[in-house]
Amino acid sequence: MTGWHYWLPLLVLLTSLVASALIFWVDEEHSKLRSSINLGAAVLKISLVVVILVGVAAGQVYETRFALLNNIDFVLRADALGVMFAGLSSVLWLFTTIYAIGYLEDSPNRRRFFGFFGLCVASTLGIAFAGNLFTFLVFYELLTLSTYPLVAHRGTAKALRAGRIYLTYTLGGGIVLLIGVLWLYGLAGDVEFGDQEKLSDLAVTHPTTLKWVFLLLIAGLAVKAAMVPLHGWLPQAMVAPAPVSALLHAVAVVKAGAFGIVRVVYDVYGITLTWELGLLLPLGVAAAVTILYGSVRALMQTDIKRRLAFSTISQVSYIALGISLFGPIGTMGGLVHLLHQGLMKVTLFFCAGNYAETLGIHRICELNGVGRRMPGTSLAFTVGALGMIGLPPVAGFISKWYLGTGAVAAGIYWVLPVLVVSTLLNAAYFLPLLHRIWFRPQTGDWPQERTLGRWDTSLWLLIPTLVTAAFSLLAGLLAASDFSPLAWVELIVSTEYLP
Amino acid sequence: MFDWLQNLPLLLPWLVILPLVWALLSLALGTHYRHWLAGLAIAALMLVNLGLVGQWLLEGDLTYALGGWEAPLGIQLRLDGLALALVGVTSLVITACALHASTYLDDYPRAQQYFWPLLAFIWASLNVIWLSADLFNLYVGLELLGLSAVGLVALTGQAEALGAALRYLYAALLGSLAYLLGVALIYSGYGQLDLLALAPLLQSDASTRLALALMTLGLLLKTAIFPLHSWLPPAHGKALPPVSALLSALVVKASFYILARLWLQTGTQVVVPSAAQMLGILGAGAIFWGGWMAWRQNELKMLVAYSTVAQLGYLMLMFPLAIGVSPAAAQLAWEGGWLHLIAHALAKAAMFLAAGNLVLAMRRPDLQGLHGVGRFLPFSLLGFGLAGVSIMGLPPSGGFMAKWLLLQSALLSGQWWWLLVLVAGSALSALYIFKVYQQCYVDDTEVDSFRHPSLWMDVSSILLAILAVGLGILSAWPQALIGSVLDGGAG
Numbered sequence: 002m003t004g005w006h007y008w009l010p011l012l013v014l015l016t017s018l019v020a021s022a023l024i025f026w027v028d029e030e031h032s033k034l035r036s037s038i039n040l041g042a043a044v045l046k047i048s049l050v051v052v053i054l055v056g057v058a059a060g061q062v063y064e065t066r067f068a069l070l071n072n073i074d075f076v077l078r079a080d081a082l083g084v085m086f087a088g089l090s091s092v093l094w095l096f097t098t099i100y101a102i103g104y105l106e107d108s109p110n111r112r113r114f115f116g117f118f119g120l121c122v123a124s125t126l127g128i129a130f131a132g133n134l135f136t137f138l139v140f141y142e143l144l145t146l147s148t149y150p151l152v153a154h155r156g157t158a159k160a161l162r163a164g165r166i167y168l169t170y171t172l173g174g175g176i177v178l179l180i181g182v183l184w185l186y187g188l189a190g191d192v193e194f195g196d197q198e199k200l201s202d203l204a205v206t207h208p209t210t211l212k213w214v215f216l217l218l219i220a221g222l223a224v225k226a227a228m229v230p231l232h233g234w235l236p237q238a239m240v241a242p243a244p245v246s247a248l249l250h251a252v253a254v255v256k257a258g259a260f261g262i263v264r265v266v267y268d269v270y271g272i273t274l275t276w277e278l279g280l281l282l283p284l285g286v287a288a289a290v291t292i293l294y295g296s297v298r299a300l301m302q303t304d305i306k307r308r309l310a311f312s313t314i315s316q317v318s319y320i321a322l323g324i325s326l327f328g329p330i331g332t333m334g335g336l337v338h339l340l341h342q343g344l345m346k347v348t349l350f351f352c353a354g355n356y357a358e359t360l361g362i363h364r365i366c367e368l369n370g371v372g373r374r375m376p377g378t379s380l381a382f383t384v385g386a387l388g389m390i391g392l393p394p395v396a397g398f399i400s401k402w403y404l405g406t407g408a409v410a411a412g413i414y415w416v417l418p419v420l421v422v423s424t425l426l427n428a429a430y431f432l433p434l435l436h437r438i439w440f441r442p443q444t445g446d447w448p449q450e451r452t453l454g455r456w457d458t459s460l461w462l463l464i465p466t467l468v469t470a471a472f473s474l475l476a477g478l479l480a481a482s483d484f485s486p487l488a489w490v491e492l493i494v495s496t497e498y499l500p
Numbered sequence: 501m502f503d504w505l506q507n508l509p510l511l512l513p514w515l516v517i518l519p520l521v522w523a524l525l526s527l528a529l530g531t532h533y534r535h536w537l538a539g540l541a542i543a544a545l546m547l548v549n550l551g552l553v554g555q556w557l558l559e560g561d562l563t564y565a566l567g568g569w570e571a572p573l574g575i576q577l578r579l580d581g582l583a584l585a586l587v588g589v590t591s592l593v594i595t596a597c598a599l600h601a602s603t604y605l606d607d608y609p610r611a612q613q614y615f616w617p618l619l620a621f622i623w624a625s626l627n628v629i630w631l632s633a634d635l636f637n638l639y640v641g642l643e644l645l646g647l648s649a650v651g652l653v654a655l656t657g658q659a660e661a662l663g664a665a666l667r668y669l670y671a672a673l674l675g676s677l678a679y680l681l682g683v684a685l686i687y688s689g690y691g692q693l694d695l696l697a698l699a700p701l702l703q704s705d706a707s708t709r710l711a712l713a714l715m716t717l718g719l720l721l722k723t724a725i726f727p728l729h730s731w732l733p734p735a736h737g738k739a740l741p742p743v744s745a746l747l748s749a750l751v752v753k754a755s756f757y758i759l760a761r762l763w764l765q766t767g768t769q770v771v772v773p774s775a776a777q778m779l780g781i782l783g784a785g786a787i788f789w790g791g792w793m794a795w796r797q798n799e800l801k802m803l804v805a806y807s808t809v810a811q812l813g814y815l816m817l818m819f820p821l822a823i824g825v826s827p828a829a830a831q832l833a834w835e836g837g838w839l840h841l842i843a844h845a846l847a848k849a850a851m852f853l854a855a856g857n858l859v860l861a862m863r864r865p866d867l868q869g870l871h872g873v874g875r876f877l878p879f880s881l882l883g884f885g886l887a888g889v890s891i892m893g894l895p896p897s898g899g900f901m902a903k904w905l906l907l908q909s910a911l912l913s914g915q916w917w918w919l920l921v922l923v924a925g926s927a928l929s930a931l932y933i934f935k936v937y938q939q940c941y942v943d944d945t946e947v948d949s950f951r952h953p954s955l956w957m958d959v960s961s962i963l964l965a966i967l968a969v970g971l972g973i974l975s976a977w978p979q980a981l982i983g984s985v986l987d988g989g990a991g
Contacts, residue, residue, distance in 0.1 A: 025878070068976045070901060071835075071983070075973070109943065110875055139895035146894060149937075156943040164938065172930055175894075176923055183904070187911040 009053060010077035010130045011065040013087065014123055016046040017094070021119030029112050036102050039115055043095040046126075050091045053079045058492065064132065073191055075139075076132030080195070081493040082267070085336070085486075086129035086260050089343050090252045094122045096465040097251075100351055101244035103461020104358060114154055114242075120147035121253055128257050134182050134192040134269060137261065141178065141225075144257055145171040151245045152238050163237040170224050170234040171254075178221025184214050185269075194264060197271035204274055211270075215280050218265050226258025227314045228321070229291040236310045243354025246306060250313045251347035259320040259339060266324050276327050285325030289419045291318040296426035303365055305353045308430060309346070312389060315423065316342050323404055326416065329494050331407025334400055336493060340486040341396035344473040345388040351466040352382040359458040361449025365434060370443030375457040379438050381470035386431040388473050391424050396476035399487060511551045512564040512577050515587060515627040518545050523620035531612045538598050538616060542591075545623075549591050556584050563633070576694070578633040581981035582838060586630045586757065589842050592967065593749045593849045594623050600853050600960040601742040604860075604953075611655040611740065618655075621648040622746060629754045634693040635683045638758050642679065646672035646722070649751045652743040653735050664734035671721055671731040675755070678718030685711035695766045704770045712767055716779075719762075722755035725816060726786035729809045733793075737805035741856020744801065748808040749849035753841055756815050764822055764834065765985075773824030783816025784921045791928035795935060799865045800855050803932060804848070807891060810929065811844050817906060817918055825913035831986055832912065836905025838982045843898030843971050847890035850964035854883035857953040857961060870939040876948040881940055883961030888933040890968040893926045898971025905979075 020042030027035050053063055056079075063079040079087070101118065105111050124147055127140030145168070153164030185192055188207065189199045204211055224231045235255070239246060249255065266275050266284070275281055295315025302308040319342070323335015355378040356362040356371065372379040388395030401420060408416035453459040480487040522541035526534060555562060556579060566575040579587075598619065605612050621644060628641035650672060654665035687693055689708060690701050702708055724732035732752070736744045763771050763779075790810025797803040818837030822830040857880040862869035873881050890897035903922055910919040971978070 025882075029875075069973065070905070070975055071979055113874060113878065139900075142895045142900075146889065149934075150941070153938065153941045156941040161938055161941060164941070165934075168930070168934060172927065176927060179907075180919075180923065183907050183911055187908060 006056075006061065006063050007065055009049065009063045009065075010079050013046060013049045013053070013091075014077065014126050014130070016042050016049065017119045017123040017126065021116045021123065024112060024119060025116040027112065029109075032102075032106075032111065035112065035115060039098050039102070039119070040095070042119070043091070043098055046091045047095060050084065050087050054084050054088060057081055057084050066132070069135070073135050073186075074133065076136050076193065077127070077130040078132035078194070079130055081489070081496060082263065082336075083129045083131075085340065085489055085493065086256070087126055089256075089340050090122060090125040090129065093248070093252045093343060093347055093469075096469055097244050097248050097347065100247070100354070100462060100465040101242070103459045104242060104244050104354060106459075106461075110154065113150060117147050117150040118245075118248070121151065121248065123147075125253050125257060128260060131264075132194055134185065134194075137194075137264065138178060138182050141257060141261065142175050144225075144253065145175060148245075148249065148254055151249075152241045154242060154245065155240065157240070160240045163234075163240045166237045167234045170231065174221045174224025174231065176221075177217055177224075181214050181217030181221055184210075184217065188214075192269060194268035197269070197274060200270055201274055204278065208278060212278055212280065215265070215270065215275070215278070218269075219262060219284065222258045222261040222265065223287070224258065225254050226262060226317055226321070227255050227291075228258075228287055228318055229294045229314070232291070232295070232314045235314060236307055239304075239306045239310050243306075243350055243357065246310075247347045247350035247354070250310070250350060251343040255313060255317045256339060256343060259317050262321055263324060263336065263339075272324075272327065272332075281325045281327055285322055285413070285416070288318040288321035288325060289416065291315065292322065292419060292423045293426070296423050296430065300426060300430045302430075304363060305356070305365055305368070305434075306350075306363070308365065308434075309349050309353060312349075312427070312430065313342075313346060315427075316346065316389065319400060319404060322416065322419075323400075323407065326404070326407045326411045326413055328407055328411040330403055330410050331413075333487070333490050333494050334403030334405075334407050337403065337487050337490045338397075338400035340490075341388070341400050341473070341476055344469055344476060345385045345395070345397060348381050348385040348466060348469040348473055349389070351462070351469065352378050352385065355458050355462050355466060358462065359451060359453055360447035361451075362447065365437070367448055368434060368437040369441040371437075372439040373443070374447070377457045377463050378466055381466045382438065383435055384470040384474055386435055388477070390427045390431055394474070394477045396473045396480075396486075399477055399480045510562070510564050511548050511555065512562055512579055512631065513566060514548045515545070515552070515631065516577070516624055518548065519620045519624035519627065523617045523624065526616040526620060531616070534612065534616050535602055538602070538619075541620065542595050542598060545591055546595070549588055552579065552584065552587070556581070575637055576633040577631040578696075579631060581984035583630045585838070585842060585978050585981045586753075587627060589845050590623065590626050590630070590750055593746070593845055593964065594619065596849060596853065596960040596964045597742040597746050600745070600856075600957050601740075603956050604740070604742060604856065608656060608740065610657070614651060615655060615743075618648045618651050619746070622652070622751065626750055626754055629757060633695055635686060635695065635698075636693050639676065639680055639683055642722070642755065642758070643676050645751060645754055646676060649747055652746070653739045655740060655743065658738075660734075660738045664731075664738045667731045668735040671724075671728075675718040675722035678714050678721070679758075680718075682711040682713075682715030682718065685714070695761055699766050699768065702767060702769050708770055712762065712770055715762060716759060719755045719759040720782070723752050723759065723812060723815075724809060725782050725812060726789050726809065727782075729786065729790070729812075732809055733802060733805040736808060736852075737799070737802040741801075741853055741859075744805070744856070745849040745852035748805070748852055749845040752808070752812060753815075753845060756812070756841070760815075760818060760837070763819055771823055773820070776819040776823035779816050780820030780918060783813040783819075784918075784925075786810060786813025786816065787921060787925040788813075788928065791925060791932060795928070795932040797932075798867055800859055800867055800870070800936065801852070801865065803867075803936065804851050804855050807851075807929065807932065808848060810925065811840075811848065811891065814840050814844075814903075814906070814922070814925065817922065820915065821906060821909045821913065821918060825909075825915075829909045829913040831983065832905050832909035834986050835979050835983050836902050836907075836909060839898065839905060839971075839975060839978060840902035842978055843890050843902050843968055846964050846971065847887040847897070847899060847968035850883050850961045850968060851887035851891065853957070853961035853964065854880060854887065857957050858884065860953055860957075861950040863951060867936060867939045870936070871942040872945040872948075873950070874940040875943060876950050877952065879958040879962065880953055883958065883965045885937065886962070886965035886969050888937065890965075890971075892930045892933050894930075896972040897969045898975060899968070901972050901975040 124144035131137035299311035388397035391401040625645035794806035821833035890899035
């Protein structure tokens with residue numbers, strides 16, 4: 002049992018844990034050493050995830066397991082779905098770290114920042130690889146703990162307030178989730194992912210209880226996934242530094258919630274049982290409401306980061322919407338959006354950070370003519386925005402295409418107008434920005450201009466932005482190839498989807 | 501390969517003898533050799549601990565009659581899994597406190613003289629309590645413990661501390677007196693004091709009930725269970741940090757330990773579920789009142805002291821969760837309750853030590869002094885931060901595992917109201933812990949005007965905090981130790 006297959010998932014987790022422990026140890030002044038540890042660990046982690054990815058594609062099982070309590074195991078298991086999330090988070094960790102090194106240059110408390118940053122990524126890895134509900138819960142709460150210092154990082158009254166609101170929501174959600182998990186454990190014992198037979202038996206005897214448990218689990222997860230009406234923390238958390246917003250929106254927090262919903266529906270209840278209990282429709286309706294509400298609110302914002310925040314609220318619920326479409330195609334749309342939204346949103350937040358750092362631009366009306374001053378960043382922003390709208394060939398189009406065809410295939414036609422209206426709204430809140438960036442002349446001086454190198458901005462900030470933008474484009478262009486997110490999602494759906 | 505352990509002479513009495521020798525030597529030799537003595541004593545006791553773990557694993561529960569006199573006349577020591585776990589935790593916490601005090605007390609030369617002997621007395625009396633098999637020995641241990649603890653609170657001789665010590669003394673004496681009365685009643689009724697031998701004998705008559713009620717009342721007072729808690733916050737909040745750590749982590753737990761053995765092992769024939777529910781209600785009162793008061797404090801150490809009041813309340817939930825329910829639920833409650841006690845001992849000791857370091861560094865006791873601490877004193881803060889995770893009961897800490905077991909027990913026996921109390925209590929503790937965390941993020945000073953604590957002071961707190969958090973990952977071991985006691989016991 003103690004071959005390297007046994008240790009690999011734990012090892013992936015440990016790379017960021019050890020890195021963050023080392024970073025807490027390194028003195029504030031040694032920024033070079035800190036950056037080396039950070040980047041080294043990130044690269045090592047990607048390599049390990051790639052090893053696992055190749056193994057999982059070949060059918061290898063990677064599992065770390067030991068007893069935490071009598072009858073409760075700590076399980077880390079790399080299955081296809083988990084590897085997908087782990088891959089996303091480790092790749093984006095690398096680029097966000099590069100970005101953050103540039104972004105936070107010369108600011109105080111970097112040791113604390115990067116330490117908790119690593120801890121936060123370790124938690125998402127734990128969430129990705131958790132093999133049972135208990136382990137998932139442990140890392141889900143750990144994520145709350147490790148992201149609070151990032152939200153409150155600046156220490157201003159506004160940041161502390163955002164931190165308080167963030168905690169109130171996430172700890173509250175954590176408690177609701179805990180009660181749900183506890184209840185399920187009381188009924189069924191240790192709930193392993195992928196072992197749905199236990200619950201199918203229970204569904205015969207306790208259908209109502211299972212519905213309540215489902216409600217509790219999803220409500221607890223929906224807080225982090227920022228589903229309406231539990232989304233209030235997300236726009237507040239925007240006061241955090243840009244790389245934190247990028248991480249929170251693209252991989253860490255909201256995705257952890259969405260990923261948890263996927264796990265509960267597919268690997269705890271099983272899609273068939275969820276459907277039989279009549280729980281898919283309410284989930285879909287909640288997701289649809291969130292999509293429309295988030296888009297409308299995004300339209301009303303004048304601050305760039307706040308508009309992006311409400312756009313996240315709307316976009317993340319595509320994942321839940323895809324799951325609720327009872328059929329493989331819709332599932333693919335939802336799952337692939339988990340990756341695509343991550344790539345596109347991280348790009349958009351990097352861009353917003355670049356504008357703010359270089360020119361002091363925070364509000365939409367200040368964007369006029371910025372395309373000429375910062376062409377690289379603006380290009381990346383354009384790619385991200387068009388992808389969010391769902392224009393081919395950017396990745397977002399693939400997601401929306403599969404969602405739409407999935408809805409038709411499942412005969413759930415009310416989803417189509419939701420998709421159409423939401424796409425129109427997306428266009429309505431992104432196109433004016435692009436118009437200002439490229440087609441309007443600059444009006445007056447930039448709010449707070451700094452010269453950072455001979456390009457748009459410092460290369461630490463520019464390169465990650467361009468790379469993630471390129472990824473968003475490639476994920477769409479090469480969707481049909483064997484190496485695209487879509488191909489991996491197809492593998493997941495073909496091996497795990499059992500309707 | 502471990503046969504030699506079986507052939508060792510019985511190690512059990514040394515758990516009491518060694519600290520007593522340490523106490524006498526440090527009284528006799530003065531303060532000059534204090535560090536050497538402490539180091540030697542701790543090393544010797546740690547070895548005894550390790551040997552005992554081995555012996556217990558090989559032979560199971562151990563008993564030893566001091567001086568060869570058998571019960572009921574002589575003094576009998578008994579080591580079961582629970583006692584073993586608590587002996588171990590006691591050693592860890594006392595070692596850390598000694599490490600901390602070894603440099604912290606440099607500022608208090610007068611206190612040196614009495615701190616070390618009193619620390620040794622505390623250790624001896626705690627071990628007497630964990631190991632005692634009969635009610636009268638428990639009384640002796642309790643009395644010795646109470647007096648040493650009062651002495652430690654009064655150590656600085658400052659007016660505030662003396663006032664707190666005096667209140668503590670009254671509470672301790674009153675509590676012991678009530679307990680002793682109960683013991684006398686039991687002895688006159690049954691002519692027997694052995695905890696296990698009494699269990700089948702006890703009748704549910706008026707005098708037994710009165711005896712149990714008296715003992716319970718005395719022990720509740722000594723454990724500072726709401727509403728008898730008012731002596732605790734000043735005594736724990738105003739004492740020196742290593743003393744506060746010791747008191748909150750271990751000393752208050754000793755009286756609870758006797759209470760729990762009485763109710764769940766000895767008195768199973770007498771206690772009724774409604775009385776257990778009453779104890780639970782007191783516990784809930786402690787959780788909410790303590791949490792609320794902790795949240796209202798503006799002095800760091802007082803906040804931590806009120807947090808102890810709240811955390812002790814969780815222990816009381818063991819009674820309603822374990823009495824009058826199915827054996828499975830009782831087992832979960834038993835394991836969860838003791839695991840909580842252990843996790844809290846480690847975490848609260850770490851927290852008090854860290855709070856002491858922070859107050860020393862800030863040169864002021866209030867929370868606003870924490871501004872800039874995260875930047876200039878990350879290591880002093882680390883101990884507090886990690887300990888807070890366990891106090892709040894968030895994973896992956898020992899506090900979380902303990903709450904999980906208690907919650908499962910509540911769910912299993914259908915007592916959802918205790919489930920709500922547990923959950924609401926955790927939320928309340930998050931409120932006051934994050935109140936502290938939050939101040940550490942305020943960054944309004946550019947210069948480091950803090951006094952930096954010594955390395956050992958930070959290390960002692962961080963080690964305990966790591967243990968408290970790590971306990972969550974390793975809780976299968978203490979669970980096995982604790983759980984072994986109840987097989988066929990209460991329920």
